[in-house]
Amino acid sequence: MRYPKMREIREAVISLFSPAYTSPFPRKGHQPFEGYRGKPVVDEKNCVGCQTCANVCPSHAITFSDDREKRIRTITRDYGKCLFCGQCQEHCITGKGVTLSDKIFDLAVTDRKEVIEYQERDLLVCENCSAIITTRQHLFYLHGKLGPKAFASILNLNMLNEKLRLEDPLKTDVPVIDHLKRKDMFNILCPDCLREVQVKTLGP
Numbered sequence: 001m002r003y004p005k006m007r008e009i010r011e012a013v014i015s016l017f018s019p020a021y022t023s024p025f026p027r028k029g030h031q032p033f034e035g036y037r038g039k040p041v042v043d044e045k046n047c048v049g050c051q052t053c054a055n056v057c058p059s060h061a062i063t064f065s066d067d068r069e070k071r072i073r074t075i076t077r078d079y080g081k082c083l084f085c086g087q088c089q090e091h092c093i094t095g096k097g098v099t100l101s102d103k104i105f106d107l108a109v110t111d112r113k114e115v116i117e118y119q120e121r122d123l124l125v126c127e128n129c130s131a132i133i134t135t136r137q138h139l140f141y142l143h144g145k146l147g148p149k150a151f152a153s154i155l156n157l158n159m160l161n162e163k164l165r166l167e168d169p170l171k172t173d174v175p176v177i178d179h180l181k182r183k184d185m186f187n188i189l190c191p192d193c194l195r196e197v198q199v200k201t202l203g204p
């Protein structure tokens with residue numbers, strides 16, 4: 001058609017003098033509606049590195065890697081893969097480790113690496129077999145939840161001793177030499193090695 005229809009011209013003129021329907025970002029911040037699920041934000045104090053959110057994330061946006069040598073757990077959150085489903089917030093064991101914010105345009109970047117975040121937590125490794133137990137922060141969080149019941153576990157007791165600086169002369173967190181001995185009951189051991197100490201070295 002050579003000339004546009006009158007209806008289209010009319011609509012074009014109306015749109016020209018109507019307020020914009022879209023938000024004027026970045027000139028003005030976007031105001032999402034209540035309950036909007038935007039970029040997840042981690043609370044460093046309340047994220048204990050337990051790995052639960054990685055297990056429930058459907059798009060594998062959250063991954064973990066454990067360095068036994070350096071005893072560090074690294075949590076990688078790639079928001080370029082995030083679906084904003086809210087599962088990480090829903091299942092966070094502390095209830096405050098990660099929260100979906102009302103921000104979404106922060107993820108509009110030209111380099112995907114800019115939307116990847118990392119957190120590091122102290123890794124607890126068995127001093128006998130090097131099995132990964134969990135993170136130090138995770139265990140202390142569980143102590144807080146359990147209260148005095150935490151003392152029912154020797155591992156917890158040893159960790160609390162260490163935290164309270166009561167370990168001397170019982171040295172905790174030291175490598176097991178040769179093989180498990182009775183004294184290693186006061187060391188940081190995984191449940192399997194602790195059982196071995198208790199059953200084999202304390203048994204009849």
Ligand code: SF4
Pocket residue numbers: 046047048049050051052053054091092093094095096097098
């Ligand atoms: S504390 Fe919450 S945010 Fe942190 S790793 Fe565990 S589930 Fe994820």
Ligand code: SF4
Pocket residue numbers: 040056057058059060061062081082083084085086087088089
């Ligand atoms: S909102 Fe969903 S997709 Fe995004 S990080 Fe959390 S669990 Fe994964």
